[in-house]
Amino acid sequence: MTAISREEVAHLAHLARINIADDQLEHFAKQLDAILDAVAQVSQVDTADVPAMSHPIPMTNVFREDIPVASLAPGAALAGAPAVEDSRFRVPRILDEE
Amino acid sequence: MAEALMKYDEAIANFDPVLGLEVHVELGTNTKMFCGCSTVFGAEPNTQVCPVCLGLPGALPALNRIGVESAIRIGLALNCEIATWCRFARKNYFYPDMPKNFQTSQYDEPIAFEGYLDVDIDTDEGPKTFRVPIERAHMEEDTGKNLHMGGATGRIHGADYSLVDYNRAGIPLIEIVTKPVEGTGKYAPEVAKAYVSALREILRGLGVSDVKMEQGSLRCDVNLSLRETPESKLGTRSETKNVNSLRSVERAVRYEVMRHAARLTAGERIVQETRHWHEDTGISTSGRSKEDAEDYRYFPEPDLMPIAPSREWVEELRANLPENPAVRRTRLTAAWNISDLEMQNLMNAGVLELVEAAVSAGMNPDAARKWYTGELARVANERGVEVEELGVTHVELSRIEALISEGALNDKLARQVLDGLIAGEGDVDSIVAGRGLAVVSDDGPLIEAIDAALAADPAVVETIKSGKLAAAGSVVGAVMKATRGQADAARVRELLFERLGVSE
Ligand SMILES: [Zn+2]
Numbered sequence: 001m002t003a004i005s006r007e008e009v010a011h012l013a014h015l016a017r018i019n020i021a022d023d024q025l026e027h028f029a030k031q032l033d034a035i036l037d038a039v040a041q042v043s044q045v046d047t048a049d050v051p052a053m054s055h056p057i058p059m060t061n062v063f064r065e066d067i068p069v070a071s072l073a074p075g076a077a078l079a080g081a082p083a084v085e086d087s088r089f090r091v092p093r094i095l096d097e098e
Numbered sequence: 099m100a101e102a103l104m105k106y107d108e109a110i111a112n113f114d115p116v117l118g119l120e121v122h123v124e125l126g127t128n129t130k131m132f133c134g135c136s137t138v139f140g141a142e143p144n145t146q147v148c149p150v151c152l153g154l155p156g157a158l159p160a161l162n163r164i165g166v167e168s169a170i171r172i173g174l175a176l177n178c179e180i181a182t183w184c185r186f187a188r189k190n191y192f193y194p195d196m197p198k199n200f201q202t203s204q205y206d207e208p209i210a211f212e213g214y215l216d217v218d219i220d221t222d223e224g225p226k227t228f229r230v231p232i233e234r235a236h237m238e239e240d241t242g243k244n245l246h247m248g249g250a251t252g253r254i255h256g257a258d259y260s261l262v263d264y265n266r267a268g269i270p271l272i273e274i275v276t277k278p279v280e281g282t283g284k285y286a287p288e289v290a291k292a293y294v295s296a297l298r299e300i301l302r303g304l305g306v307s308d309v310k311m312e313q314g315s316l317r318c319d320v321n322l323s324l325r326e327t328p329e330s331k332l333g334t335r336s337e338t339k340n341v342n343s344l345r346s347v348e349r350a351v352r353y354e355v356m357r358h359a360a361r362l363t364a365g366e367r368i369v370q371e372t373r374h375w376h377e378d379t380g381i382s383t384s385g386r387s388k389e390d391a392e393d394y395r396y397f398p399e400p401d402l403m404p405i406a407p408s409r410e411w412v413e414e415l416r417a418n419l420p421e422n423p424a425v426r427r428t429r430l431t432a433a434w435n436i437s438d439l440e441m442q443n444l445m446n447a448g449v450l451e452l453v454e455a456a457v458s459a460g461m462n463p464d465a466a467r468k469w470y471t472g473e474l475a476r477v478a479n480e481r482g483v484e485v486e487e488l489g490v491t492h493v494e495l496s497r498i499e500a501l502i503s504e505g506a507l508n509d510k511l512a513r514q515v516l517d518g519l520i521a522g523e524g525d526v527d528s529i530v531a532g533r534g535l536a537v538v539s540d541d542g543p544l545i546e547a548i549d550a551a552l553a554a555d556p557a558v559v560e561t562i563k564s565g566k567l568a569a570a571g572s573v574v575g576a577v578m579k580a581t582r583g584q585a586d587a588a589r590v591r592e593l594l595f596e597r598l599g600v601s602e
Contacts, residue, residue: 015395054185069129088262
């Protein structure tokens with residue numbers, strides 16, 4: 001049985017920039033516990049002879065040549081931005097949260 | 099607010115400094131690391147962006163071969179091992195200049211590791227070599243550029259909002275990290291500066307980057323800690339960012355030594371934090387605290403295949419590395435029969451490559467040095483550009499030299515030819531013809547000018563005749579002026595003495 005603490009949930013929520021109310025931390029802690037327990041079943045398999053794997057396809061050195069290709073048309077990049085100023089993405093104050 | 103500092107000598111008498119340097123170098127590839135967007139500097143904001151470097155959903159990265167090749171070459175030039183197999187990793191954090199919300203970087207599998215760079219510095223006991231151990235060089239990507247609006251100009255603090263340009267996001271970066279550099283004693287600032295300088299020289303020699311610190315294509319973070327004695331365990335370090343000139347590297351180390359020493363002596367502890375260097379005031383200020391360790395949740399990048407450089411590839415790249423700059427300097431100093439100081443002048447003027455190219459094309463080393471460190475360096479300095487950017491080739495300099503030795507040009511006229519070359523008036527011969535620059539070889543006009551000069555200053559005749567030959571200088575000067583520099587000064591002098599019946 002893993003035991004995710006309220007503090008860990010709050011920390012994860014902060015890293016992911018998700019607002020979770022204090023009274024919900026317990027609720028999510030329990031859910032995360034259940035998920036981790038379910039995934040932990042994998043560790044019951046004997047993997048002593050199985051190398052760790054991050055990429056299922058056995059390929060290496062997949063390169064692109066250093067030749068420029070067309071970028072997005074001017075304006076297209078900014079078209080979906082919530083706010084634009086001077087051909088730049090306008091974002092809220094950065095240091096607000098610190 | 100300025101913090102308390104201890105005098106440097108006193109600080110060094112009481113503590114042993116340990117350095118660490120992190121250098122980010124922006125590669126000069128044509129395209130970004132993971133997409134084909136152009137990297138040309140100075141484009142309109144957000145015109146060199148695509149779904150990959152904007153982090154749009156579903157976009158997949160594709161790795162730039164030259165980015166990897168450059169990383170391997172840098173590793174080899176820094177005496178590193180090259181990984182036989184390594185991966186990229188995602189470094190997760192939220193910041194508006196990072197549109198994917200992670201930076202594609204390398205974590206515990208850098209492409210190059212365990213190297214060193216030897217640097218020479220002057221000590222009280224003469225020149226000494228320090229070995230700077232290199233922990234790793236890894237590949238990653240640059241971020242976008244923020245403009246902070248409102249509040250104090252350009253500062254993030256107090257800004258109302260920010261504007262982001264992602265043209266730079268995704269440009270290949272190589273981060274080169276040293277191990278703790280120990281044993282420098284009081285020379286820590288000099289070693290730090292010499293390291294960055296030597297590194298820059300190597301990178302320039304490799305042709306992988308334009309390494310312009312002032313434009314941010316080479317950026318340096320300085321880590322520093324103090325301990326009581328070389329045997330004590332490492333102290334807490336501060337990390338000073340934004341150290342963007344060689345002079346600042348030296349100053350920042352010195353400053354941190356003095357600041358740490360003052361704190362430690364006062365019984366305060368050193369906070370592990372990021373500090374910002376201020377070029378204008380020469381101090382650093384506290385930035386982000388690293389008290390709660392950053393939690394980047396690195397994991398292997400699933401969208402990029404591992405890199406397994408074959409040993410054949412690595413050896414081929416090694417075999418084609420340029421000569422080590424320090425070795426090359428020693429060789430050229432001997433070949434050109436010049437002093438260390440003269441070599442240093444070539445380095446400072448940034449013209450070593452140009453002189454070498456000129457000499458290997460057959461130009462006399464002294465003549466090449468004279469032009470590149472003299473007139474060309476002066477003009478470049480005046481205009482705030484590199485000598486190279488003046489666009490004067492050694493072919494043209496050789497032609498000027500040839501005309502001088504034929505007696506068709508003198509130094510003064512040669513400088514005018516140079517002005518013409520820089521102004522783009524054509525090649526040497528057409529400038530000579532076009533500007534009507536030629537040494538007056540006919541004595542007639544010279545004698546006329548001499549007579550005019552003597553008539554204007556009759557007293558000088560007696561002075562020279564009385565044996566004060568130095569007085570001839572003013573007459574020669576007047577003649578040169580009258581002929582707009584087109585006379586051969588030595589011939590004028592000869593003619594003058596002939597006329598006055600004086601022998602030298
Ligand atoms: Zn792109």
